[in-house]
Amino acid sequence: MPKQTNAYKYSFIVAIGGLIFGLDAALISGTINFITKEFALSDIQLGTAVSAPALGVLLALPFAGYACDKFGRKKTLIIVAFLYLFSAIFSALAPNYFTLVAARFIGGLAFSSISLASMYIGEIAPPKLRGKLVSMTQINIVIGLSAAYFINYLILDWSTATSGWAVDYGLTTNVWRWMLGSEIIPALIWFLLLFTIPESPSWYLLKNRKEEATKVLTNLMPLTEIPKYVNENLERIHSKTKELSIVEQLKGVFTKRMRVILIIATTIAIAQQATGINAILFYAPTVFEQLGLGTDAAFAQAIWIGLVSIVFTILAILLVDRLGRRPMIIAGMLWIVASLVLCWYGFSLAEYSLTPEALIALKDVPNIEQLNNLVGVVYDSDLAFKNALAENLGEATARDYAGVFLEKCTTLNATLILVGLLSFIGAFHFSVGPLMWVLFSEIFPVSIRGIAIPFFTIITSLTNWLVQQFFPWQLNNMGVGAIFLFYASIVAIGLIILSIYLKETKGLTIEEIQKTLQGNK
Numbered sequence: 001m002p003k004q005t006n007a008y009k010y011s012f013i014v015a016i017g018g019l020i021f022g023l024d025a026a027l028i029s030g031t032i033n034f035i036t037k038e039f040a041l042s043d044i045q046l047g048t049a050v051s052a053p054a055l056g057v058l059l060a061l062p063f064a065g066y067a068c069d070k071f072g073r074k075k076t077l078i079i080v081a082f083l084y085l086f087s088a089i090f091s092a093l094a095p096n097y098f099t100l101v102a103a104r105f106i107g108g109l110a111f112s113s114i115s116l117a118s119m120y121i122g123e124i125a126p127p128k129l130r131g132k133l134v135s136m137t138q139i140n141i142v143i144g145l146s147a148a149y150f151i152n153y154l155i156l157d158w159s160t161a162t163s164g165w166a167v168d169y170g171l172t173t174n175v176w177r178w179m180l181g182s183e184i185i186p187a188l189i190w191f192l193l194l195f196t197i198p199e200s201p202s203w204y205l206l207k208n209r210k211e212e213a214t215k216v217l218t219n220l221m222p223l224t225e226i227p228k229y230v231n232e233n234l235e236r237i238h239s240k241t242k243e244l245s246i247v248e249q250l251k252g253v254f255t256k257r258m259r260v261i262l263i264i265a266t267t268i269a270i271a272q273q274a275t276g277i278n279a280i281l282f283y284a285p286t287v288f289e290q291l292g293l294g295t296d297a298a299f300a301q302a303i304w305i306g307l308v309s310i311v312f313t314i315l316a317i318l319l320v321d322r323l324g325r326r327p328m329i330i331a332g333m334l335w336i337v338a339s340l341v342l343c344w345y346g347f348s349l350a351e352y353s354l355t356p357e358a359l360i361a362l363k364d365v366p367n368i369e370q371l372n373n374l375v376g377v378v379y380d381s382d383l384a385f386k387n388a389l390a391e392n393l394g395e396a397t398a399r400d401y402a403g404v405f406l407e408k409c410t411t412l413n414a415t416l417i418l419v420g421l422l423s424f425i426g427a428f429h430f431s432v433g434p435l436m437w438v439l440f441s442e443i444f445p446v447s448i449r450g451i452a453i454p455f456f457t458i459i460t461s462l463t464n465w466l467v468q469q470f471f472p473w474q475l476n477n478m479g480v481g482a483i484f485l486f487y488a489s490i491v492a493i494g495l496i497i498l499s500i501y502l503k504e505t506k507g508l509t510i511e512e513i514q515k516t517l518q519g520n521k
Contacts, residue, residue: 007220010197011121011133014077016190017113018137020084022144023151023183024053024107029284029302030152031176037400038176039097043472050282051468052101053087056108057461064112065249065454073120073200081191083110085184092181114141114437115457119449122441123202124220132317134441138434139313145281146306151182152285153303202446249451257518261443263501264517265456268329268439271494272432273463275336276487279471280421281305287421289403290347290382290480291414305425312426316434324506325435332431333495339427340488342420347481350412352385353378358408365401367393383479385409436460442505442513 028050036046067076087107094100117137125133159175201220204213253262280287284302320328354374362368370392379385389398389405398405444452474483505513 007125007129007133010124010220011136013190013193013197014117014120015136015140016186016193017077017080017117018140019144019147020081020183020187020190021111021114022141022146023148023186024084024087024111024144025141025278026145026148026281026284026306027152027179027183028104029148029282029286030156030179032283032286033400033403034176035097035100039100040396041097043476044469045097047469047472049097049101049104050472051465052104053108053111054278054461054465054468056105057111058108058458058465060109060112061115061454061458061461064116065451068116068119068203068454069206069451072203073116073123074194074197077113077116077120077197078191078194080110080113080116081187081194083107084113085187085191088181088183088187092177092184094177111461112454112457115440115453118437118441119453120200123200124198124216126220128321130438130441132321134434134438136317137437138429139310139317142306142309142313142429146303146310149284149302149306152179155179155182249448250455252445252448253452253455260501260517263497264443265440265452266459267494267497267501268432268436269456269460270463271333271491271498272436273460273467274487274490274494275424275428275432276340276467276471276483277425277428277433278464279467279483279487280425282468283471286475287480289406290475291406291410291412291417304422308422308425309429312429313434316430320435320438321506324504325439326502326504329431329435329502330495330499332427332435333491333498335427335431336424337488337492337495339420339424340484340491343417343424344481344484344488346413346417346420347382347479347484350382350410350481351378351380352382352406352409353411354405354409361408362401362404365393365404366397381479381481382406382410383477386476439505443517 032046032050035041035049039045041049064076064080067079083106087103087110090103091100091107094103114137118134121133121137122130155175155178159178198216198219199212201213201216204210204216252258284305288302316328353376354371356375359368359371359375371389374388374392377388379388385405386398386402389402393401440453440456471483474486478486503516505516
């Protein structure tokens with residue numbers, strides 16, 4: 001087998017962590033209505049259950065950098081895989097709300113797999129393949145997302161069975177548990193596969209284990225390129241990998257020479273999640289319910305998110321080393337802003353009205369007669385309509401039947417908004433989605449990379465947590481259209497900053513990137 005294929009093989013195995021991440025992230029989207037009813041959750045409690053992994057990763061990331069440098073990339077990844085497995089099992093078995101939050105929080109400790117995968121792949125990949133191989137993690141994330149939406153749809157469909165295996169195995173009464181439990185088998189497979197990868201040569205050199213580093217690098221390159229590549233990389237890495245304490249590495253991030261890199265990394269870390277991508281991904285059926293599609297159709301439409309994600313992530317991977325990082329990020333963020341504004345515009349034209357026909361169709365809603373006074377009243381926002389329902393039916397009933405009311409009472413251009421949503425998904429996965437991790441694997445000096453990548457991943461994870469935690473609250477206090485405009489505004493600010501500071505890194509070595517971004521300071 002050609003030696004270069006080992007780089008693909010090891011990168012693929014490590015990138016499976018992205019698939020597990022995608023499953024873990026999106027499976028919760030199908031459980032929202034079920035856990036809300038079963039545990040009688042408020043908006044904030046629901047946001048806490050969904051965002052618990054994002055909070056967990058905030059705790060894990062500082063230790064992830066330490067563990068990577070202390071114990072090695074491989075051992076740390078194995079620990080992460082075990083945490084995914086543990087979380088999947090106990091999330092599915094959770095007897096109450098607090099246990100569910102705790103189990104998902106533990107799973108969040110494993111979300112550092114994304115930054116760790118980028119670090120590992122960036123260290124074993126030849127420069128010409130680095131962009132494609134690092135982006136492999138992102139394609140696996142979107143495959144995991146797509147699989148999660150499809151699994152949720154199948155389980156929801158099977159749960160309607162009145163006989164057969166679905167009843168025998170409790171699927172009809174434990175829908176959300178089956179959804180969360182579907183992660184167990186792939187998490188176990190990834191855990192076992194990680195035992196077959198080598199340790200990162202950069203880590204070996206960091207620990208002054210030159211012979212082992214040489215052996216790994218030799219196994220990654222074509223025979224004709226081995227002498228030059230190994231000698232150059234051993235000299236480069238050895239000169240840069242003086243082992244620094246965590247404090248020293250962290251101080252290195254904030255030096256004057258790192259100013260431009262700090263601005264780029266901070267901006268893209270915030271902007272990537274401030275797009276609201278995980279509000280859409282983690283609450284997909286809920287978002288589609290706002291279009292008046294109904295619950296079953298919302299689950300089916302959510303599958304389109306996964307499919308669009310896969311197509312545009314593949315395009316990004318194929319083009320990243322041809323078009324370059326800067327043009328794809330700048331153009332992609334402009335595309336994101338335009339898509340979010342289109343969604344806002346579509347919702348701004350919506351009207352909500354309870355007609356006599358809708359009232360008859362909603363006869364199974366408890367105390368529906370209390371809405372007689374709303375018949376014929378036209379509301380120009382989902383927020384005003386939901387507030388009127390809550391005032392007349394009570395918050396619990398209005399929340400439990402929100403999808404039904406939106407389906408029967410909404411008049412809007414669903415096609416326009418759907419195009420905007422899918423355009424946003426495509427833009428994200430063509431630009432800042434995968435390319436943030438490519439930049440993170442390239443722009444930091446080797447001597448501080450072990451702490452720099454986790455540090456900036458903390459920033460993006462904190463933004464992610466805020467988006468997930470408060471989306472249910474925003475939905476019921478700002479309205480869905482205003483949320484999209486809010487996201488667009490933040491991304492626009494990030495776009496302006498990156499257009500000024502971001503330089504092209506395509507095809508450059510780590511040293512050349514440092515010279516480009518640090519200048520002569």
